[in-house]
Amino acid sequence: MYKYKSTCRFPMLIDTGSVIMEIRPQQTIEIPTPITYPNLVWLNPPKPEKKVTKKIKKEKLKEVKHGNDRQASGT
Secondary structure, three states: OEEEEEOOOOOEEEEOOOOEEEEOOOOEEEEOOOOOOOOEEEOOOOOOOOOOOOOOOHHHHHHHHHHOOHHHHOO
16 A cells, blocks of 8 residues: 655645545545655655675685786786
8 A cells, every 4th residue: 555645735636547536735545556746745665675795704805816916926
């Protein structure tokens, strides 16, 4: 369910696809489909997923850099 709160100063009519609703100022509504109206604020937007990264130990990172260094190998 999508929750919206009205920020308008006067009652307004909105079309949700199958139903026309009257919304009063500061009224909160729940509807099954998302809608876009300039006077409605979405109260429960989805949270972005956090990136999961693996931490590489500094010692392993140094070994990898040293192994790829051509000057250290003598060639």
